[in-house]
Amino acid sequence: MSEERKSLNFLEQIIEEDLANGMPKENLRFRFPPEPNGYLHIGHTKAIGISFGLGEKYNAPVNLRFDDTNPAKEEQEYVDAIKEDVAWLGYKWDKELYSSDYFQQLYDWAVQLIKDGKAYVDSQSSEAMAEQKGTPTQPGVDGPYRNRTVEENLDLFERMKAGEFNEGEHILRAKIDMQHPNMLMRDPIMYRILKKHHHRTGDDWCIYPMYDWTHGESDYLEQVSHSLCSLEFKPHRELYNWFKDQVYDYSKTEYPLLPKQREFARLNLSYTIMSKRKLLQLVNDKVVAGWDDPRMPTISGLRRRGYTPAALRKFVETVGVAKRDNVIDVSLLEFCIREDLNKTAPRVMAVLDPVKVVITNYPEGKEEWFDSENNPEDETAGSRKVPFSREIYIEKEDFKEEAGNKFFRLKLGGEVRLKNAYIIQANDVIKDANGEITEIHCTYSEDTSKKVKGTLHWVSIKHAVKAEVREYDRLFMDEAPDSHQDKDFMEFLNPDSLKIIEAYVEPSLVEAKVGDRFQFQRLGYFNVDNDATSDHLVFNKTVGLRDTWAKQKPVNTQNTTQKPQQKNQPPKKKAIDVIQQLGKKYTNLPEAKQQKVKAEILELAKEISYEELQPLFNTAVKKVGTRIAVALVLGVLLEQGLEKNTDVEEFIDKALEDKNDILVAEAQTL
RNA sequence: UGGCCUAUGGUGUAAUUGGCAACACGUCUGGUUUUGGUCCAGAAGAGUCUAGGUUCGAGCCCUAGUAGGCCAACCA
Numbered sequence: 001m002s003e004e005r006k007s008l009n010f011l012e013q014i015i016e017e018d019l020a021n022g023m024p025k026e027n028l029r030f031r032f033p034p035e036p037n038g039y040l041h042i043g044h045t046k047a048i049g050i051s052f053g054l055g056e057k058y059n060a061p062v063n064l065r066f067d068d069t070n071p072a073k074e075e076q077e078y079v080d081a082i083k084e085d086v087a088w089l090g091y092k093w094d095k096e097l098y099s100s101d102y103f104q105q106l107y108d109w110a111v112q113l114i115k116d117g118k119a120y121v122d123s124q125s126s127e128a129m130a131e132q133k134g135t136p137t138q139p140g141v142d143g144p145y146r147n148r149t150v151e152e153n154l155d156l157f158e159r160m161k162a163g164e165f166n167e168g169e170h171i172l173r174a175k176i177d178m179q180h181p182n183m184l185m186r187d188p189i190m191y192r193i194l195k196k197h198h199h200r201t202g203d204d205w206c207i208y209p210m211y212d213w214t215h216g217e218s219d220y221l222e223q224v225s226h227s228l229c230s231l232e233f234k235p236h237r238e239l240y241n242w243f244k245d246q247v248y249d250y251s252k253t254e255y256p257l258l259p260k261q262r263e264f265a266r267l268n269l270s271y272t273i274m275s276k277r278k279l280l281q282l283v284n285d286k287v288v289a290g291w292d293d294p295r296m297p298t299i300s301g302l303r304r305r306g307y308t309p310a311a312l313r314k315f316v317e318t319v320g321v322a323k324r325d326n327v328i329d330v331s332l333l334e335f336c337i338r339e340d341l342n343k344t345a346p347r348v349m350a351v352l353d354p355v356k357v358v359i360t361n362y363p364e365g366k367e368e369w370f371d372s373e374n375n376p377e378d379e380t381a382g383s384r385k386v387p388f389s390r391e392i393y394i395e396k397e398d399f400k401e402e403a404g405n406k407f408f409r410l411k412l413g414g415e416v417r418l419k420n421a422y423i424i425q426a427n428d429v430i431k432d433a434n435g436e437i438t439e440i441h442c443t444y445s446e447d448t449s450k451k452v453k454g455t456l457h458w459v460s461i462k463h464a465v466k467a468e469v470r471e472y473d474r475l476f477m478d479e480a481p482d483s484h485q486d487k488d489f490m491e492f493l494n495p496d497s498l499k500i501i502e503a504y505v506e507p508s509l510v511e512a513k514v515g516d517r518f519q520f521q522r523l524g525y526f527n528v529d530n531d532a533t534s535d536h537l538v539f540n541k542t543v544g545l546r547d548t549w550a551k552q553k554p555v556n557t558q559n560t561t562q563k564p565q566q567k568n569q570p571p572k573k574k575a576i577d578v579i580q581q582l583g584k585k586y587t588n589l590p591e592a593k594q595q596k597v598k599a600e601i602l603e604l605a606k607e608i609s610y611e612e613l614q615p616l617f618n619t620a621v622k623k624v625g626t627r628i629a630v631a632l633v634l635g636v637l638l639e640q641g642l643e644k645n646t647d648v649e650e651f652i653d654k655a656l657e658d659k660n661d662i663l664v665a666e667a668q669t670l
Numbered sequence: 671u672g673g674c675c676u677a678u679g680g681u682g683u684a685a686u687u688g689g690c691a692a693c694a695c696g697u698c699u700g701g702u703u704u705u706g707g708u709c710c711a712g713a714a715g716a717g718u719c720u721a722g723g724u725u726c727g728a729g730c731c732c733u734a735g736u737a738g739g740c741c742a743a744c745c746a
Contacts, residue, residue, distance in 0.1 A: 214746095
């Protein structure tokens with residue numbers, strides 16, 4: 001196998017390094033830790049792909065752990081949905097676990113911390129504590145309860161647990177450093193009183209641990225080796241380590257391995273939102289039909305839309321793993337699903353926007369069943385029979401009375417092939433009172449070997465089956481709907497994100513089952529929606545076929561799929577910056593292009609002031625291109641009447657001595 | 671008046687200091703085609719945020735800037 005070694009992403013490199021430094025391979029263990037407060041979305045697919053992917057790569061166990069420490073937001077429904085989604089993606093978790101399983105252990109450790117003077121009960125209002133906490137730029141100050149005695153802390157904490165206090169009366173904090181530059185280290189809260197019913201522990205507890213205190217310790221208890229999360233948790237790492245070091249002191253014999261938190265950039269998709277809170281709002285406000293609405297970026301939505309696990313996994317793999325913020329273009333997602341479906345989806349004919357065609361020389365009442373290939377990409381896919389008769393539907397879009405020769409569909413007098421059937425010629429049209437075409441009259445020829453430019457899909461009217469087709473467009477019309485400080489993301493909702501169409505499909509489709517995926521020939525990929533019944537077919541459009549023809553049609557420009565006009569043009573690059581840029585590559589350019597760039601620089605030079613140019617006189621000797629550009633600009637400035645001063649003279653002298661001929665030549669003209 | 675992180679074609683990700691920066695998506699040509707799909711062949715597009723420095727040699731190391739992101743929930 002000449003398999004090229006695929007470069008490792010930075011997380012894999014960390015693991016390889018740990019392994020090289022002596023960590024036994026058996027110690028490798030990962031986890032995916034969702035909070036069950038919403039459905040998983042495409043962004044989670046990346047996180048899932050990373051941790052479970054690493055598990056597959058190193059043959060290491062991966063736990064599915066629900067981070068359920070906030071009874072106010074979490075529900076069993078979400079637990080079930082999350083499990084379904086992860087399983088559907090094709091990943092197998094080692095253990096199904098819950099942070100709430102560790103409540104007792106966490107409590108015992110907290111008591112230990114109090115005894116060691118490393119945690120205390122604070123009894124102020126949240127406002128008072130927030131004030132003492134300071135700001136990112138200002139240090140905090142110690143609160144009045146910071147130095148309570150161990151006995152008092154212990155007593156209070158026990159009574160918190162016993163339910164003697166109301167929510168908000170007391171909290172338990174770690175005693176770290178109120179002046180710490182990292183705000184998370186300024187005595188973070190470990191426990192709050194919450195008299196709420198928990199989906200798993202019921203009413204056993206009325207104090208609940210906070211994320212930082214729970215998450216790391218759960219990793220530790222599970223002996224997770226690498227705890228991978230998204231970038232916004234980077235500042236938490238310091239606290240993660242602090243807590244970890246404390247409990248390690250208490251339990252190192254039982255739990256010898258110290259987990260390591262590392263952070264990667266989360267996935268962002270253009271034209272979509274990825275916040276569970278905002279997604280929930282779409283559901284609650286009934287903008288969409290539910291979490292699994294095919295327009296939603298949720299895993300369940302994509303599943304219902306017709307996406308495959310393979311396509312999603314390919315997508316997150318292609319997207320890569322790194323540490324810088326990113327926005328992935330939806331076109332990549334679309335590419336992945338097309339690539340998969342092209343190989344697997346049976347081809348079928350459906351007409352979404354019909355116009356009637358009558359084949360006048362085809363006998364009335366006659367019908368023929370033509371053999372049709374199910375998938376040209378898959379020889380094993382076999383074939384099926386498709387009925388043909390005197391009256392058929394084709395797409396309105398596929399006929400024009402008159403058209404240029406770039407339009408190779410049907411036009412009056414023109415010929416076109418009907419997929420899997422005959423070649424027809426259009427002779428006449430019948431219109432209604434409004435001038436709308438109601439019928440196209442054609443004649444057919446049995447010679448199918450003839451070469452014709454266009455091939456159309458069609459469906460025999462007599463045999464056609466009616467079906468509901470749901471066509472989706474993006475939910476938001478802005479590239480980054482939730483990144484505007486002055487505008488709410490809801491303002492960018494696309495009013496036409498759902499179009500319901502009554503379509504005619506070939507009769508073989510009556511057999512289609514919920515979830516089945518097809519390619520409607522020449523149109524796109526569609527799957528059978530959950531709403532379909534035995535007498536009412538419903539299809540979702542997963543994604544259209546690539547359409548290089550649509551791009552050429554000017555008509556298409558008012559389409560919502562078009563990029564909206566950029567309102568605020570990005571500020572024009574400063575002329576001096578452009579010149580620097582151009583100068584850089586100057587010496588690498590072929591002669592002809594050099595002349596072009598030179599002209600460009602000379603033009604831009606008119607916008608340059610001496611003050612802008614002056615700093616560039618010191619450009620490093622080796623950056624010849626930049627110096628040539630400077631020389632060119634200087635020439636223009638001198639022409640405009642600039643007086644030579646010592647800086648200018650020095651620059652010219654140095655240029656004249658250079659070993660680069662172009663620079664010398666330019667300097668000589670000055 | 672802080673701390674941390676990041677900076678490579680339009681987008682995303684590579685490049686184990688050393689041959690004019692690679693791959694994928696997207697874009698554009700051309701060919702094949704009973705899908706304007708697929709497939710095949712090719713092209714354009716960055717000289718690696720800026721300025722210094724170290725080095726024989728820097729996208730990679732150092733310094734200083736600049737730009738963007740994250741951090742002040744009894745959320746996770």
